[in-house]
Amino acid sequence: MDQKTYDAQVDGRSGELIEAISSQPVQSMWSVQAPLQAGVATDDMVIDAVRRNLYEPTVGFYKERTGGPFQILRAMLLISRWESRLPGDVIERVHRFMTRSMLERGNTENHWLMFYAGNLLAAERWSDEPTLWNGRSPASMEAEATRWISGMIDRTAVNGHHEYDSTGYHIEHMMPLIGVYEHTRNDALREKVEKVLTLLVADMALEYFYGSWAGGHSREGYRENTWTRVGPIRPLQYLYFGGERFNPDYHLQQHFATPSIVAAYRPPAMFAEIAWDRSHPHVVRKTKAPRTIYRHTDDPTRPVRKYTYMTRSFAIGTSQIGLTGTGAGPIDLVSCDLHWKGANHQAKVTCNHPFTNPSRFSAFLPGLPQNAGRAVGADKPYLQRPDRLFGASLFERMMQHESTVLIGYRIPEDDACP
Template identity: 25%
Template sequence: MVLAFQTEFELYEEFTKRRKKLISVMADERKALNVYIATAKFATDKDKKRGLEYIDSLITSPKGDMFFTYPLIGFYLHSRGFLPERMKQKIKNTFINYTAYRGDTENHWVMYYTALYLASQTWPDIDGDSWYTGKSSNKNLKEAEEWLNHWIKLTTTIGQGEFDSPHYGSCFLGPMFLLYDFAKDHNMRKKAGMMIDLLLADYAVEYLKGIFTGGHSRIIRSQVYNHFNNPMHSLGYLYFGDTEFPSRRDMVIFSCLSSYRLPYIIYRIATDRKNPFINRETKRVRNIIRIGKERNPPVYKYDYITKNYCLGSLQGGILQPIQQHTWDLSYVSEHPNGTIFSLHPYYSSVELAMFFPEEIKIMVDEVSKSKTIYTDENKWVSSSPFEQTFQHKNTIIVLYNIKDGEWPRHIDSFFPKSLDQIEREQNGWIFCRDGKIFVAYYPIKPYRWIEEKINYRLSSYFQKNGLIMEVANSDEYPSFVDFKNKIKSNKLDVKNFDKELKVIYTTSNGDVMEFKYDGLRKINGSAVKFENYQLFNSPFIFSKYK
């Protein structure tokens, strides 16, 4: 018991050092000013004048909707003790008069309603004639509370819609930190703290030395191959350590200033990688408003996590528009861009119409204005209705069946140039080695091997297509040669692939994987049943679905 206490105390001291360093570096920032940086300046009494001038200029011409109101209420609540009365009144008037758009995604609504909740609580006696909503502070507070409670219930029963996002995850956690620290209602504070625990524990299971592993609902293109260029990495550094100092750190300021302290068990979940383990989770598709039979179909996640790598996947299909990342291998490396994955670079007005209410025929053009890579056939983020996966431990089979008339008609795979070794053998297998991992990749169809700036692109122009990948830690084999020989001795049956779209592969562990597109997934003859998945199911976390 004493040893455990000492360990926790030492970890708390390390956390405190990381926390202070993050705040100090943000406070010293002079070029890239924003509300988060201004908050850090006030928290450390560094260059407050410049921070105040920035906030003053910002609220003179407010814009950005929930991306403006959420950080602004955080700044105000953390800094109000140091603000002149003139600035307090100006910020108050901004909240009352600025018509903030609620947005159209889950993270938008969480930020919007958190800001509305805290602003209505902060200025409780304003009537509906004054508020931009046309409702009194009390009614605003009630509406925000009802929606936040609805979101909490939905997330804890059938999962998040914008789940496990390296970019947008902080847009859920940041608001919860503000509610935890500033909500006057005891129940709301308690729920916010529990949601922080849940979201960080969810992150911790898939955390590997700074890498947010597994499939993602939404991810920015550059974050797919740069594991450390995202806001969630900053939170991983703050709470779990075991990674480099983050480059994207400003959005973590409310976490740094919060009175919340991470339970020791969640730290252990994030860092205990002594033994490999399987993680299964159920999330949900964001609200489908048309061209679908179910509002929130389930998303099934599977991860195999070891000390050096994680192979993780979603089941495939359109689960989130525009920025979905269905599967990948992410691994610990001294080199950059430590990931291998494939995708079908799909885009369609049908995909967008499932989730957005605008006129279908203009959707692709409208989305492309803000998401400029959406129609790029060389993009590295995409959902596809023609992609399905089947993973068992360290092996994955990915199948594609691109319909006639659809475009693009090719699949692409990403191989980083930074790999220590890449061998493309005549029998079809591609073998890779990096640091402490070995990778075997079998492309079912012929392909082009294209050299790009940071990677090689495997591009295959066959509508019926697929791949098999098996991964291993290097200490599982005497040598890379032994790994390759074992893989080549494994039984692989794709002889009737064009007719049946079916693969049978015997893994190096002797398990027989059988996968037919739009058909059953079988392990050693037994069908895998997604309906048996729970909300969380790993050695660390268990929670029933619904």
């Protein structure tokens, strides 16, 4: 398939997704971009979405002066694409948010990328302001954001994607990168962003299995990891790979991807062919960077090594996680995964030891081990349930050759989930 034909097909699938989103009530500043693209958005619709979603409450501060990575990114993606269409009140609200609020960076890789992508676009948009929200000049913020985004791209290219192949978080890296690609004034950075987007779409295509993402995953949780079609990555899987009839129940259960759906970015056409090519069984090998930490461990975490065997009727994959101790993350991954062609949510087996440890939760988050478990459980209770089917256990060993997998466990008797 040539690129022109592929781009036209993606345009058609984008139209299907936009029409479906536009037919539903506007949920957020993400989803309001669909009716804007379709030409059916009203000023009241946009104003209401911004009023409800621009700010994030922070204890001890006035609500309409605080926010984090998600608020920053969705605000600047809206302004960058639709400023000429937005009511003046919306533009002023976002301007005040990016120049006078108290904003925080977050605590994981996807948070940092969203934070810096949004701040880069804000620094470029309001370059004539004396200072932005942090008291620094737009030029200073632009330089810092460019350095961070470029550095994350370098690490991804050399070491692999830290939050690798995540059905939930892959898109949280792709969307800010697509936003930078579409809107930055920095041509050199745009060229670099396009290259890393190619890597990320390649990751999606290599283990695409009839609408699912086969193989091991980092950060796949929310008690959905026994489902075959899962995570907010699904709209982009359908958008870029197609190959099946549009079904909102499969392809559009979340609207987080809307800014990427309306974007003009198109990956190379060959990835759609790779995603659907099952003419011969083949092995996919990937080496991914560990989420290196500096708390609760004396040794560096080793790289993650994935092995996935793809066939026409099934896909099976395992992962060597390379953990060095109880405190070495991550906390919510799938290390072994078997998919086969079958009914949705009825054609997958996963096998993991659901390991938990207080130091694991505080490896990346700011809480102390004494209370990190309770704090995380309050926000994400599924991480504390003993019947969850993900874990990243250091008591788990796997070996695989094509369709044969051996999994061994040596779990201590005093483990919380033996």
